[in-house]
Amino acid sequence: MTAAPGLRLEVLPEGQWAETVAQALLERLVANPRLRLCLPTGDTPTPVYARLAVLDRAGRPGAWAQATAVLLDEWVGLPAGDPARCDRRITQDLLDGLAPPPRFIPIEVDGDDPEAAAARHDVAATGLDLGVLGLGMNGHIGFNEPGSRPDDPTRLVRLAVSSRDAATARYGAARTPTAGITIGVARLLEAHEVWLLVTGERKASILRRALREPEGPDCPASYLLRHRRLTVFADEAAAATL
Ligand code: GLP
Numbered sequence: 605m606t607a608a609p610g611l612r613l614e615v616l617p618e619g620q621w622a623e624t625v626a627q628a629l630l631e632r633l634v635a636n637p638r639l640r641l642c643l644p645t646g647d648t649p650t651p652v653y654a655r656l657a658v659l660d661r662a663g664r665p666g667a668w669a670q671a672t673a674v675l676l677d678e679w680v681g682l683p684a685g686d687p688a689r690c691d692r693r694i695t696q697d698l699l700d701g702l703a704p705p706p707r708f709i710p711i712e713v714d715g716d717d718p719e720a721a722a723a724r725h726d727v728a729a730t731g732l733d734l735g736v737l738g739l740g741m742n743g744h745i746g747f748n749e750p751g752s753r754p755d756d757p758t759r760l761v762r763l764a765v766s767s768r769d770a771a772t773a774r775y776g777a778a779r780t781p782t783a784g785i786t787i788g789v790a791r792l793l794e795a796h797e798v799w800l801l802v803t804g805e806r807k808a809s810i811l812r813r814a815l816r817e818p819e820g821p822d823c824p825a826s827y828l829l830r831h832r833r834l835t836v837f838a839d840e841a842a843a844a845t846l
């Protein structure tokens with residue numbers, strides 16, 4: 605068992621998971637309407653985003669009006685508007701459902717200098733109030749693939765084969781990106797608070813690796829245990845072997 609004084613583990617029944625995370629996010633927005641947070645894409649947060657849109661329509665109008673949402677990561681090499689693009693997916697899954705949406709900061713991957721785009725996004729990712737993350741099957745957070753280090757800034761990265769395969773399986777893209785830009789582990793550890801969202805039996809063993817074994821570059825998510833305010837929102841299936 606790894607000592608992790610900053611870890612709060614919330615294990616929730618599958619049917620309550622998305623609602624609980626959505627309500628927790630709204631609580632943060634009420635406490636700080638100017639919340640600056642980074643948000644992931646992927647299947648894990650999608651039900652949370654759907655719930656947030658429902659709550660936005662039913663609750664206080666304008667809850668997100670002063671907030672800023674910074675995109676966690678993006679593929680490099682997909683054209684603007686491609687359905688696999690993270691900026692397009694988060695627009696569909698979340699931003700289009702909020703009235704008005706938060707200010708959104710995508711990753712500007714369409715120019716010819718991705719390194720410069722990454723450097724600009726590093727500035728956007730500095731001083732986050734909340735870093736919201738998913739967990740990759742290989743232990744990645746954002747596109748901080750195995751081999752990443754705790755002092756890594758936001759940067760251009762080569763994608764792990766498993767990440768590329770996941771993209772191909774999900775989108776059937778004839779052309780799967782080989783690179784991405786991700787907010788770096790260093791910026792995530794600097795955020796005031798970090799949430800790791802994990803659901804499903806298939807994530808159980810990598811979640812156990814991340815939380816219950818010593819930190820190491822084979823599992824970048826394991827570095828999150830350094831954080832003083834880390835909350836892991838796991839459903840019962842993902843937490844089954846903790
Ligand atoms: C993707 C993204 C991550 C995401 C993770 C898990 O490749 N780069 O930001 O959190 O993998 O995705 P999913 O929630 O679909 O399992």
